[in-house]
Amino acid sequence: xxxxxxxxGYVGLVSGVCFSEFGFDVVCVDNDVExxxxxxxGNIPIYEPGLGKLLxxxxxxxxLSFTSDxxxxxxxxxxxxxxxxTPSKSDGSADLxxxxxxxxxxxSSINKDAVLVIKSTVPVGTTRAIKKFLLDRGVELDVxxxxxxxxEGAAVEDFMHPDRVILxxxxxxxxxxxxxxxxxxxxxxIPIIFTSLETAELSKYASNAFLAMKVTFINExxxxxxxxxxxxxxxxxxxxxxxRIGDQFLQAGPGYGGSCFPKDTSALEDFAxxxxxxxxxxxxxxxxxxxxxxxxxxKILRACDYDIKGKNIxxxxxxxxxxxxxxxxxxxxxxxxxxxxxxANIRIYxxxxxxxxKKIFSNVIWGKNAYDNCNDADAVVIITxxxxxxxxxxxELRNRVKNPLLIDLRSMYPVSEVMSSGFxxxxxxxxxxxxxx
Ligand code: UDX
Numbered sequence: 081x082x083x084x085x086x087x088x089g090y091v092g093l094v095s096g097v098c099f100s101e102f103g104f105d106v107v108c109v110d111n112d113v114e115x116x117x118x119x120x121x122g123n124i125p126i127y128e129p130g131l132g133k134l135l136x137x138x139x140x141x142x143x144l145s146f147t148s149d150x151x152x153x154x155x156x157x158x159x160x161x162x163x164x165x166t167p168s169k170s171d172g173s174a175d176l177x178x179x180x181x182x183x184x185x186x187x188s189s190i191n192k193d194a195v196l197v198i199k200s201t202v203p204v205g206t207t208r209a210i211k212k213f214l215l216d217r218g219v220e221l222d223v224x225x226x227x228x229x230x231x232e233g234a235a236v237e238d239f240m241h242p243d244r245v246i247l248x249x250x251x252x253x254x255x256x257x258x259x260x261x262x263x264x265x266x267x268x269x270i271p272i273i274f275t276s277l278e279t280a281e282l283s284k285y286a287s288n289a290f291l292a293m294k295v296t297f298i299n300e301x302x303x304x305x306x307x308x309x310x311x312x313x314x315x316x317x318x319x320x321x322x323x324r325i326g327d328q329f330l331q332a333g334p335g336y337g338g339s340c341f342p343k344d345t346s347a348l349e350d351f352a353x354x355x356x357x358x359x360x361x362x363x364x365x366x367x368x369x370x371x372x373x374x375x376x377x378x379k380i381l382r383a384c385d386y387d388i389k390g391k392n393i394x395x396x397x398x399x400x401x402x403x404x405x406x407x408x409x410x411x412x413x414x415x416x417x418x419x420x421x422x423x424a425n426i427r428i429y430x431x432x433x434x435x436x437x438k439k440i441f442s443n444v445i446w447g448k449n450a451y452d453n454c455n456d457a458d459a460v461v462i463i464t465x466x467x468x469x470x471x472x473x474x475x476e477l478r479n480r481v482k483n484p485l486l487i488d489l490r491s492m493y494p495v496s497e498v499m500s501s502g503f504x505x506x507x508x509x510x511x512x513x514x515x516x517x
Contacts, residue, residue: 081105081260084157086150086182088115090126090235090339091199091228092163097131098239100138102264107153108146119146127405127432130236150182151189159261160190163199163228172346174203183210187217195257197224201284201344203351207248207277222254225277227284232338233403240265245272248280285351288344289362294329295336296365299372302332302491302509312509313491332509334411334463334489335372337400342369342409373414376489380419383487383506383514384459389423392482394457396450397464398430398437405432407440412463415489416441429453431466450477457481465490474501484517 081104085096088110096108110116115125122139124132138144147153154160164178179200190196196214198207207225214221225248230238245262249255255274262272275283302312312332320327336342345366352359381388400410407413420426420443429447430437438446447453450469454460454477462469470492478484484503486493491507498505499517506514 081159082157083107083159083161083261084109084153085161085163086110086153086186087162087164087178087200088112088119088125088146089163089165090128090232091230092161093119093124093126094128094131094230094235094239095161095163095199095228097134097138097144098236099261100141100144101134101240102261104143104261106138106144107157108144109148109150109153110146111148111150113148116146116148127403127434128235129233129403134236150185154186154190154194156191157194158191159195159197159257160186161197161199161226166200166202166343166347168343168346171350173350174201174343174347176202176206179206179210180213183213187214187219190219190221192219192221195222195224195254197226197258199226199228201227201340201347202281203347204278204281204285207281222249222251222257223277224249224254224258225280226258227280227287229284229287232406233401241268242270245270246275246280246283247272248275248277250277285344285348288340289348289365291329292336292341292345292369293361293365295331295333295341296368296372298330298332299335299508300368303375305509306512309511315509331465332491333465334376334415334508335369337409337411339406339408342366345369373411374418376411376415377418379489379506379508380415380459380461380487381422383485383504388419388459391424391458392456393419393424393426394447394454394460394481395419395426395428396430396453396460396462396469397466398428398441399432399434399464402464402466405430405434405436407434407436410464412437413440415461415463416444420444427453427457430464431468451480454480458483459485459487461487461489462492463489465492474498474503478502485514 083099083104083106085092086109088108096106100106122136162182164182166174169175211223227246247258305312316330319325320330349362398412426444428444429450486503486505488507502517504514504516
């Protein structure tokens with residue numbers, strides 16, 4: 081089976097590499113020529129554990145290649161996946177221009193027996209509209225919608241062992257071709273669910289909005305905990321043991337970011353609005369998450385007695401979550417920018433050494449490691465939940481800082497451990513006031 085994947089962002093690249101690992105012949109396409117040249121040389125443009133190794137292995141085996149020539153790449157493909165970006169427009173709706181550009185590029189060359197699969201996240205009705213767009217150009221194709229549920233940082237694992245595969249299909253032939261493509265997953269008993277195009281499209285938005293709401297819910301419980309003496313980590317544990325609730329996405333913090341939750345919740349809000357359907361839970365999730373960043377700045381300022389002008393603040397972690405170098409819509413962008421506006425001297429260490437972060441924060445000092453980053457600090461602020469921040473040697477850190485104040489926006493430490501190491505501690509969802517050592 082020959083597979084072409086158009087778009088080499090997180091979804092396209094991970095899908096292409098993993099399909100080649102299944103043993104299929106895969107061509108990955110992108111109109112960014114520099115990116116394609118880098119990929120041909122084995123350099124991946126994103127930080128994704130395990131991806132580089134699989135890319136090299138399958139390129140060497142001759143099953144995986146990269147090109148900028150869409151037309152040639154689709155000529156004898158059995159399946160063509162569209163995995164280009166659908167960023168937010170200023171009104172919150174999804175920008176589908178890259179999707180339609182890709183479809184336009186392939187329309188005249190695609191093998192007429194191929195199945196076209198939309199993997200980009202698109203509003204409900206788009207796959208059907210694409211089918212019509214092609215028909216209007218005289219091209220009659222099977223078009224499928226196959227949402228992607230990959231998490232950055234665990235994308236290869238998520239592709240190889242997904243919880244489910246959702247396929248919006250309209251013909252028996254498309255069902256069979258896609259069943260063949262995902263057959264390697266049958267050994268793990270992964271449910272493969274066939275639905276209508278619209279159901280498959282909405283299932284992606286509904287899943288992401290629900291998870292975003294879950295994160296927002298625990299953040300609101302965290303606010304309450306700070307005012308009533310409860311501990312949000314323990315509340316989350318107690319809730320999560322109920323199988324109906326589940327223990328994931330209940331980690332309180334600075335609010336969700338990344339390339340999906342903010343974009344997809346806004347697109348869902350916009351889509352429901354256009355249909356005249358009220359979705360107050362989704363609307364409130366978006367607003368509450370936007371406000372969360374300001375609350376975090378207020379928390380930091382209060383812990384520093386509103387006196388950060390000229391003070392050294394050591395920031396640990398700026399990517400939107402751990403195990404990625406992705407800065408898209410990271411809470412740190414707003415939080416650090418506000419601290420800079422208040423006159424703080426910012427020093428940042430992020431284990432990904434993210435190039436995107438270096439472009440965003442051009443006027444800060446970059447640390448080599450967490451300890452070095454904390455030398456002479458008046459406050460240490462953990463923003464991202466990288467594993468290496470979970471077990472810092474606080475005694476050593478204590479010797480390096482000027483003022484022992486730890487502000488932990490992911491609540492990663494037991495309160496007693498921080499206090500006994502001589503730090504004052506301020507975290508999320510435990511105590512409203514900073515605890516003085
Ligand atoms: C998400 C979805 O999980 C994935 O299925 C979809 O296909 C793409 O969007 P991703 O954006 O990679 O994946 O990150 P995810 O791990 O879901 O985290 C999203 C945000 O929520 C991050 O900012 C993270 O820090 C935050 N989060 C997550 C929390 O604050 N608490 C949690 O308990 C979980």
